[in-house]
Amino acid sequence: ETLRRLVAGAAAAGAGGSPVVTAMGLGGLAGLFAANPMLASNPVFANPLLAHAMMSNPLVAAGIIAAPGGGAVGSRQEPPRIESDMIDPDVQELCDYFHIEERHARRLSDLMKNRQDTFVVDLERLYDVLERANSPAGLLVVKMREMEEGTFVGKMKADKDLAAIVKKYKLDDQAESKLADILGRYPENKRNEYIVSLEKHLEVSNRPSAMAMMLLKKLGSGTPLGRPGPVAPGSYADKQRSGSSGGGDRDRDREKDKDKDKDKDKDREKDKDRDRDRDRRDKDKDRDKDKSRDRDRDRDRDKGRERSRSRRR
Numbered sequence: 001e002t003l004r005r006l007v008a009g010a011a012a013a014g015a016g017g018s019p020v021v022t023a024m025g026l027g028g029l030a031g032l033f034a035a036n037p038m039l040a041s042n043p044v045f046a047n048p049l050l051a052h053a054m055m056s057n058p059l060v061a062a063g064i065i066a067a068p069g070g071g072a073v074g075s076r077q078e079p080p081r082i083e084s085d086m087i088d089p090d091v092q093e094l095c096d097y098f099h100i101e102e103r104h105a106r107r108l109s110d111l112m113k114n115r116q117d118t119f120v121v122d123l124e125r126l127y128d129v130l131e132r133a134n135s136p137a138g139l140l141v142v143k144m145r146e147m148e149e150g151t152f153v154g155k156m157k158a159d160k161d162l163a164a165i166v167k168k169y170k171l172d173d174q175a176e177s178k179l180a181d182i183l184g185r186y187p188e189n190k191r192n193e194y195i196v197s198l199e200k201h202l203e204v205s206n207r208p209s210a211m212a213m214m215l216l217k218k219l220g221s222g223t224p225l226g227r228p229g230p231v232a233p234g235s236y237a238d239k240q241r242s243g244s245s246g247g248g249d250r251d252r253d254r255e256k257d258k259d260k261d262k263d264k265d266k267d268r269e270k271d272k273d274r275d276r277d278r279d280r281r282d283k284d285k286d287r288d289k290d291k292s293r294d295r296d297r298d299r300d301r302d303k304g305r306e307r308s309r310s311r312r313r
Contacts, residue, residue, distance in 0.1 A: 088112060090123060097127075098136035108140065111147045121154035122147075128155070128181055132220060156184030161195050169208035169236060179212060182219045197225045206234040 087095075087102075087109040095105035115122055126143060133139040146152035158166060158180040166176045179198075183191050198215065205211040218225055231237045 090119075094123060094126060094130075098130050098140070100137050100140060104137060104140055104144070108144055111144055115147070118154045122152070124155040125153070125181065128178070132217075153184070156180045159184075161192070165195065165199055165202065169202045171202075171212055172209045175209040175212040178216050179219070182216060186222075194219060194225070201225060201228045203236045203240075204228045204231045204238075206232040206238075208236075 085106070087105050091109040091112055092105060094100070095102075095108070100108075112119055112122065126140070129143065130136040130139055143152060155177070158176055162176070162180055162183060165171070166179075171179075183194055186194065198212070198219075201211055201215060202208045215225055231241065
C-alpha cells in the first residue's frame with residue numbers, strides 16, 4: 001500500500017513539473033524501492049504527504065536517489081577516519097621536563113609521527129641539546145625546522161677514531177655518548193683537531209671519563225681545549241713514562257719493601273719483648289739476691305745476739 005501511494009504521489013509530482021521526479025518517472029521509483037526494500041519501511045515514506053513533499057524537493061530527491069560517491073541509496077558508508085590529535089606521551093614528557101608550550105609539543109608530536117625509525121635517537125638528541133640550552137623552547141623551534149628541512153641528525157655513534165680513544169682510556173658509556181654527539185656536528189678537519197687535543201688531556205688524567213665530561217662545554221661551544229695539566233699519578237702518561245713492565249716491577253718491589261718493613265717491625269717488636277723479658281728476669285734475680293742478703297744479715301744478727309748472751313753468762 002505504501003509503495004502504491006508513493007508511486008501515485010510521484011506521478012502527481014511529475015505532472016506538477018518537479019524536474020528530479022519527472023526525470024525519475026515511475027520506473028525510477030520502482031527501481032529505487034527494488035534496489036533498497038528497507039526504504040519502503042522507513043517511517044518517513046509511510047506518510048504520503050511527507051514523501052510527496054520530499055520527492056518534490058530536487059535536492060532531497062537527488063540525495064535519496066544517489067548516495068555520495070555513486071553508491072546505492074541506503075548503502076552503508078564507512079565512517080570518516082578521524083586522526084587522533086593526541087600528543088605522543090614521550091614527546092609530552094620531554095616538553096613537560098623543559099616547560100615547552102603545548103603548541104610546540106603538538107607540532108613536535110606531528111613531526112615525530114613521520115620519524116618512527118629514528119624516534120628514540122631523535123628524542124635522546126633533543127634531550128642532550130635542550131639540556132645545555134639557555135632557552136629550550138627557542139632551540140626546540142630551531143630543531144623542528146631542521147626536521148622539516150631534513151637536516152636534523154639524531155644521536156650520533158662514535159666513529160673509529162673516537163672508538164679507539166674510548167677503548168684506550170676506558171671511557172664510560174655516558175662520556176662516549178656525549179663526545180660522539182658533540183664531535184659529530186663538526187666537519188672532519190675540526191673533529192680531528194679536537195680528537196688530538198682531547199687525547200692530550202685524557203692521557204694525563206687519572207680519571208679520563210670525568211675529564212671528558214669536564215671538557216664537554218668547551219667542545220660544544222667550539223672553543224679550544226687549552227693546554228693539558230700536569231701528569232697525574234696513575235694516569236696513562238704516568239704509566240707509559242715509568243714503563244709498563246718497569247712500572248710493574250717497581251710496584252712489585254714496593255710491595256716487597258712493604259713486606260720487608262712489616263717483617264722488620266715484627267722483629268723490632270720481638271726484640272723489645274725479649275728485652276722486656278730480660279729486664280724482668282734480671283730484676284727478679286736482683287730481688288732474689290737482695291732477699292738472700294737480707295736473710296744472711298738476719299742470721300748474722302741472730303748469731304751475734306746469741307754470742308753476747310753466752311758471754312754475759
